[in-house]
Amino acid sequence: MTVTTRTALLDAAAELWPGADLVPAGTARDGRPVRARYAVVCRGNDPTVLVPVESSVAAGASLRRISTASSWWDTTARVAAGAAVRAVPRLLRHRVEVRGGADGLAEHLGEILGRPVSFSISIGTARVNRKPVLQVFDELGRCRAFVKVGWSGNTCADVTAEGRALAAVTAQPYRHVVPPELLARTSWQGRPVLVVGPLEPSPWHRRRNGWTPPTEAMDELAARFAAPPGELTASDWWHRQWQETGRLSDAVSRGRLGRALERVAAITGHRELQWGAWHGDWTPWNMARAGEKVLLWDWERFETGVPRGLDALHYVVNALNSGTPASAEGVLQALRLAAYRDRSLGGEPHVQSLLYLVSILTRYLRLVDGPGGEHISARAMQTLVALERLTEV
Numbered sequence: 001m002t003v004t005t006r007t008a009l010l011d012a013a014a015e016l017w018p019g020a021d022l023v024p025a026g027t028a029r030d031g032r033p034v035r036a037r038y039a040v041v042c043r044g045n046d047p048t049v050l051v052p053v054e055s056s057v058a059a060g061a062s063l064r065r066i067s068t069a070s071s072w073w074d075t076t077a078r079v080a081a082g083a084a085v086r087a088v089p090r091l092l093r094h095r096v097e098v099r100g101g102a103d104g105l106a107e108h109l110g111e112i113l114g115r116p117v118s119f120s121i122s123i124g125t126a127r128v129n130r131k132p133v134l135q136v137f138d139e140l141g142r143c144r145a146f147v148k149v150g151w152s153g154n155t156c157a158d159v160t161a162e163g164r165a166l167a168a169v170t171a172q173p174y175r176h177v178v179p180p181e182l183l184a185r186t187s188w189q190g191r192p193v194l195v196v197g198p199l200e201p202s203p204w205h206r207r208r209n210g211w212t213p214p215t216e217a218m219d220e221l222a223a224r225f226a227a228p229p230g231e232l233t234a235s236d237w238w239h240r241q242w243q244e245t246g247r248l249s250d251a252v253s254r255g256r257l258g259r260a261l262e263r264v265a266a267i268t269g270h271r272e273l274q275w276g277a278w279h280g281d282w283t284p285w286n287m288a289r290a291g292e293k294v295l296l297w298d299w300e301r302f303e304t305g306v307p308r309g310l311d312a313l314h315y316v317v318n319a320l321n322s323g324t325p326a327s328a329e330g331v332l333q334a335l336r337l338a339a340y341r342d343r344s345l346g347g348e349p350h351v352q353s354l355l356y357l358v359s360i361l362t363r364y365l366r367l368v369d370g371p372g373g374e375h376i377s378a379r380a381m382q383t384l385v386a387l388e389r390l391t392e393v
Contacts, residue, residue, distance in 0.1 A: 020101025222276030
């Protein structure tokens, strides 16, 4: 890949300074100011992150940024690369410059944080909720914040929802759950912007019993937003699932999900349920353990007034199906391992599993209807098959 190749990452970087261009470093001067300088880090031929090179400390920290889904080898490589670049910055050879344009997001963030800042830029793989994520550094290269920028209809809604969720979540005390600090909910160039404090797990954090959910932390979150027990079919949550189903544009999917909802109501509609909150996307890669605490990020799917216990099922389903093609049997097998049959109900399907599948399906099928829906269509269809099979038992 050459740095002149147009990609979503490079295009997004240029747009963070309105009217600017991204040009290869070393391009002849043209009188325009240089707004920022970046090194392009690639996986294969695909750019994955732009690393600020004005500070070797910030460059090294950008490369050391660890996903808790990373393998041991990937973690080791990132730590080694970060240390090497901090010592010898010229190792980052493929560079670009942001030239021209007006003051950009960096200046806006500097006003919010009260100091000059720079940032790395990543945008992730193509998916429904693809958006720029920035790791923000001060003039000494210290990480001060992470920033999400709304980039489409879906992601603008996600960034706004996460800001609203963190305002509610961080108002509560916790023993086990550690959400990021909410620093600012703002907008820039008509785009919603969320600024949060960094949660920095150890790079050597390893997932033990990767499919075993942190139930104490999950129960704590649900309990902080507890509501009185009540029947499913009388709840606002159940009415919302029907409303979302009715809005689906595809008549076949709308009919199949509607029939499944009727069967779920027949199984569990008059039982009294416990209600609370769920994170909505509690997976092994959205958290890290730190002793008795769980560092937890990506709160855009947070919701209150939901049946309790859904986070644990989502965790297991995703942990056991990560990196594999979507399949109904994969979902059902994960639910079996999460003990989805409740013997106290006479062998009927576990109520929480049914309600989990309903909740995740109304989300997936709504996303299928929007731009980029093809990225989640296969998972949505297989999850719908899983719900149909489970309600036929």
